[in-house]
Amino acid sequence: MSAPSEPSSAARRAGARPAGARARHPLLGYLLRRLGVSALLVVGVTLVTFILTNLVPGDTVAANLGQRAASDPAIVAAYRAHYGLDRPLPAQYLAYLGNLVHGDLGESQQTHRAVLTDLRAAVPATLELALGAIVLSVLIGVGFGVVAAVRRGYLADSALRVVSLVGISVPTFWLAMVAYYLLSYRLDLAPGSGRLSPATTAPPGVTGLFTVDALLAGQWQTFADAAAHLVLPTLVLTAYTVGLLTRFTRTAVLEVLDQDYVRSARAKGLPGRTVLLRYVLRAALVPILTVVGLAFGTLLSGTVLVEQVFSWPGLGSYAYQASAHLDLPAVMGVGLVVGIIYLVINLVVDLLYGVIDPRVRVS
Amino acid sequence: MTSPTASRRGRARAGLAASAAAVLALALAACGSGGSGGSAPDGGTLVIDTTFDLKTADPGREYELTGQLLAHSLYDTLLGFANNDLTKPVGNLASSYELSPDARTLTLPLAPGRVFADGTPVTADDVVFSFNRLSGIKGNPSFLLDGVTVSKKDATTIVLTSAKPNPALPFILPTPALSVLNSKVVTAHGGTADQSDGAEGYLNGASAGSGPYQLKSLDVASQAVLTRNPSYNGPAKPHYGTIVLRNVKAATQSLNVQKGDSQVALDLSGDQASGLDTSKVTVTSGASGYSIYLMLNQSAGVSAATSNPRFVSAVRKAINYADLLSIAGKGAVQPAGVIPSVIGGSLPPDQALKQDLAGAKADLAASGVAGQHITLSYPSDFTLNGLSFQTLAEKLQAQLAAAGITVDLAPAPVATELDNYRNGKEQIGLWYWGPDYPDPSNYLAFAPGGLLGKRANWPVGAAPDIDKAATAAATSADPTQRVTLYQQFQRDLNTGGAFIPLLQPPTNIVTANSVTGVAYNPIWSVDVSAIGAK
Numbered sequence: 020m021s022a023p024s025e026p027s028s029a030a031r032r033a034g035a036r037p038a039g040a041r042a043r044h045p046l047l048g049y050l051l052r053r054l055g056v057s058a059l060l061v062v063g064v065t066l067v068t069f070i071l072t073n074l075v076p077g078d079t080v081a082a083n084l085g086q087r088a089a090s091d092p093a094i095v096a097a098y099r100a101h102y103g104l105d106r107p108l109p110a111q112y113l114a115y116l117g118n119l120v121h122g123d124l125g126e127s128q129q130t131h132r133a134v135l136t137d138l139r140a141a142v143p144a145t146l147e148l149a150l151g152a153i154v155l156s157v158l159i160g161v162g163f164g165v166v167a168a169v170r171r172g173y174l175a176d177s178a179l180r181v182v183s184l185v186g187i188s189v190p191t192f193w194l195a196m197v198a199y200y201l202l203s204y205r206l207d208l209a210p211g212s213g214r215l216s217p218a219t220t221a222p223p224g225v226t227g228l229f230t231v232d233a234l235l236a237g238q239w240q241t242f243a244d245a246a247a248h249l250v251l252p253t254l255v256l257t258a259y260t261v262g263l264l265t266r267f268t269r270t271a272v273l274e275v276l277d278q279d280y281v282r283s284a285r286a287k288g289l290p291g292r293t294v295l296l297r298y299v300l301r302a303a304l305v306p307i308l309t310v311v312g313l314a315f316g317t318l319l320s321g322t323v324l325v326e327q328v329f330s331w332p333g334l335g336s337y338a339y340q341a342s343a344h345l346d347l348p349a350v351m352g353v354g355l356v357v358g359i360i361y362l363v364i365n366l367v368v369d370l371l372y373g374v375i376d377p378r379v380r381v382s
Numbered sequence: 383m384t385s386p387t388a389s390r391r392g393r394a395r396a397g398l399a400a401s402a403a404a405v406l407a408l409a410l411a412a413c414g415s416g417g418s419g420g421s422a423p424d425g426g427t428l429v430i431d432t433t434f435d436l437k438t439a440d441p442g443r444e445y446e447l448t449g450q451l452l453a454h455s456l457y458d459t460l461l462g463f464a465n466n467d468l469t470k471p472v473g474n475l476a477s478s479y480e481l482s483p484d485a486r487t488l489t490l491p492l493a494p495g496r497v498f499a500d501g502t503p504v505t506a507d508d509v510v511f512s513f514n515r516l517s518g519i520k521g522n523p524s525f526l527l528d529g530v531t532v533s534k535k536d537a538t539t540i541v542l543t544s545a546k547p548n549p550a551l552p553f554i555l556p557t558p559a560l561s562v563l564n565s566k567v568v569t570a571h572g573g574t575a576d577q578s579d580g581a582e583g584y585l586n587g588a589s590a591g592s593g594p595y596q597l598k599s600l601d602v603a604s605q606a607v608l609t610r611n612p613s614y615n616g617p618a619k620p621h622y623g624t625i626v627l628r629n630v631k632a633a634t635q636s637l638n639v640q641k642g643d644s645q646v647a648l649d650l651s652g653d654q655a656s657g658l659d660t661s662k663v664t665v666t667s668g669a670s671g672y673s674i675y676l677m678l679n680q681s682a683g684v685s686a687a688t689s690n691p692r693f694v695s696a697v698r699k700a701i702n703y704a705d706l707l708s709i710a711g712k713g714a715v716q717p718a719g720v721i722p723s724v725i726g727g728s729l730p731p732d733q734a735l736k737q738d739l740a741g742a743k744a745d746l747a748a749s750g751v752a753g754q755h756i757t758l759s760y761p762s763d764f765t766l767n768g769l770s771f772q773t774l775a776e777k778l779q780a781q782l783a784a785a786g787i788t789v790d791l792a793p794a795p796v797a798t799e800l801d802n803y804r805n806g807k808e809q810i811g812l813w814y815w816g817p818d819y820p821d822p823s824n825y826l827a828f829a830p831g832g833l834l835g836k837r838a839n840w841p842v843g844a845a846p847d848i849d850k851a852a853t854a855a856a857t858s859a860d861p862t863q864r865v866t867l868y869q870q871f872q873r874d875l876n877t878g879g880a881f882i883p884l885l886q887p888p889t890n891i892v893t894a895n896s897v898t899g900v901a902y903n904p905i906w907s908v909d910v911s912a913i914g915a916k
Binding site for chain 2: 075076077078081082084085086087088089090091093094097098101129130131132137140141196199200203204207210211212213214217218220221327328329330332336337340343344345
C-alpha cells in the first residue's frame, strides 16, 4: 500500500487540490463567516432589546389591562402567567431564545396574535413602500447627483443642490400632511388612507406585497387600486432619500472627476459619456452604494410618521403601537426584524462592493 | 454571435416593453385612484374612520372603545338602551327583566324566535356559556360579573344571582362585553369557560353572534369589514350592506370625510371639527362620557400638602373651570360631580364647583403648607377626544399659581406614568375616567377605599361621612332614591373628597350630509345599525 503522494508543484501552481479535499470558494467562506457573525449579532440584538425594554420604568400589566382588570389580582396573575411575566427575567430571556429557535416570537399583548403573524403582515406593507421609494430615489437621486457634479458651479448644480437641501430638510411628517391635503384631498390625484380602497378585497396572500399578489392572482383592478395607494406615501418617502442621494452622489462623483485616470481617459479621446459611465460612475458607486444601503434600512425601519399619516399598517405603525403600550414581545420582534434588516443590507452592500470594485474582491 | 446592432435593437425593445409596462401600471393606478375596487352588496357601503385602540373582536376579551363598537355591531346583549336613553335598560335578547326587591336576583325571560347568524336559535344555554366564559377566561372585562352567578331557570329563562345587592346589573348587561355567543360554534373552535379558552383566534376572523352584522374580515391594525347578517331578526333596522371600520388618525379623518372617502369620522377635536365644510358634512358636538379630574394624594408620606384638607380646598377653589372648558372646545361641559352629565345620578349643573380665588388664598394660608412645591403628574403623550393633557396641565399650573400654589409639572408617557398612578405615588395626578357601564355605581370608585380612592391612598374610614353616603348609595335598589343618594355622595366628595372633577371633553362626530341616525353613546361610540342614508 503506497502512501498518499504529494501533489506536484505544477499541480499546486495550477490550483489543484488534494484528492478528496473540498474546494471552497473564497466568497463562500466569506459568506459563511459573515453569516456566523450575523447570527451572533442577532442574539446580541435580542439581548440588548430585552434589557432596554425591561429597563423602562413602567409595568406592562398596567399598560395593557384596563383599570378594573389591573386591580383584580386573579386577572393580573392570569395575565402574567399567560405572557410568562411571572418568571425571573433571565428565565424569560432564555425562554424567548428557546422559542426563537423554533420560529416563535411570542404573542403580542396588543393584538393577541403571534408576533410573527403580525410581522408577516406589517413587514411586507413597509417593504412595498420602501422598495418603490428606494428605486425612485436611486434613479432620481443618482441622476441629479451626477448632473450636479458634471455641471459643477453652473445653474443646474445650484438648483439641484437646493432641491437636495429641501428634500433633506423638510420634515417628512409635514410633507406627508401637505401631500395628503393637496394631492389627495384638493386635487384628487391619488387616494389617501390605507393600502386599498374600502370596497377592495385584499388579494390572496403570497408575498404580502399587494401589488405583486394582485398580479399573481390576475386581479388587475386590485393591482391598480394597490398601486394608486402607494403613490403618495412613496413620493413623500422618496423626497428625503432623493435629497440624500443627490448630495452623496455629487460629492462622490466630484472626487473621481479630479482623478488622474479620468483626465487620461479624456486625453485619450474617449467620448465623455463613456468616461462618465465606465470610469467616473463606476468608481463613485462604492460610497453611493453605502448610502443607498443605509437609506433602504432607514426606509424599512423608520417610516412611522408617514405610515401614521397615510394609515399604513406597516412596521413603523406596529413599532409605535408596541412601544406606546410596552408590548414587550412585539418590541422584541420589531427589534429583531430591524436588526436583521440592517445585517442583511450590510451583507448585500459588502458583496456588491466586490462586484463593483475588483480591488475589494482581491482583498 | 449577436451583432451590436441586434443587441441595440434588443435593448430598445426591452426599453419599450419596460416603458409600456410602466405606462400600463400608471394608467391602471389612475383608474384605481377612484377608490372602489369592487361593487358593494345590497345597501351600499358605509365607511367609518376612527383611531383604533382595537386588540380583539372577542367580546369576552375586548374592553377598548373600538372593540365595544365592533362587538355591539356583531353581537346582541340581553338588555339594551332604546334611542340612547341610558337611564332605562330595555329588552333585547331578553324580552324584559325583573329585579328582586333585595337587588340580588335578576330574572330575564328570553325573547322568542331570536336566532344566531347561522339560523340556530338563541338559547338559555348560550347565555350561560357566554357569561361563564366571560368570567372564567379572566380577561379585561371579566370584572363586570364579579360576584354574579348565572343559571337557567328553564329553557327560556335566565337568572342572575348576585352575592351582594346589585341594582346596577340591568345597566351592566347592555355592555358589549356581555354579548351572547353561539355556544356550539364557539365551543367547536376551542371555546371554554376557563383560561384554557382558545376561541379568540376564531372570533377575530368570524363572528358567532345574533347581531345586525357579521364579521367579514379583521385586521386590528388597519380595518374591520362587516356585512349585514341576513338572519338577523332583532329590533334594529340595519341599512347598509357593508360597514368598513378604518384605523385613521384624526388629522386625516377630517379630510377623508369631506372628500367623501368616508361617511363618518369619530375622533375629531373641537378645533379640527370647527373648520369643516358644512356644505358637505354635519358636525354633532356634545359632552363625552369621560370625566377628567385631579387626584390629590391623601398620604402624608407622599405629600404633607395634598393630604391637608385645607390645601385640597384651596386647589378646588383656585381652579377656573370655565376657562378649562374653553381649551377643550365646543361641546365640553363641567360635570357638577364625579358622575358625568350623560350618566344617571349626575348633579345638576348649578351645583358645580366654582372658582373662588379669595377663598383659595385663605384656605392656603390656613393650611400651613403654603410655599411648598407640589408635583402634578400626568400622561404627556395622551389626548382625550382631541384634548391634550399637556395643555391642560399647563393651564392648571398657571391657574393655581394665581392663587399662590406652586405646582411643578411632571409629564411622562402614559405607559410609564400609569404605574406611578396605580401605585399611589403621585402627589397630584391629572387623569380621566370613562364609564364601564352607564350606572352611577361605577363612580363608587372615587369613594374612600374604592378603586381610585386607593390610588389617592384614601382608605375606608378616612372620611366617615363620605363612606356612609357611598354605602347608602351602593345598597339602595329604589331607582329614585338611588339618584338622590348618589347626588349626596357627590356633594360630599365636592367638599371633602380627594378628587376634583374638572371637565368632560367634547365628542365631535362628523358625518357626510348623506348619512342619518348617527348618535354618540359613551359605551360603544355609535350604533352602526342605526345609521341610515337620506
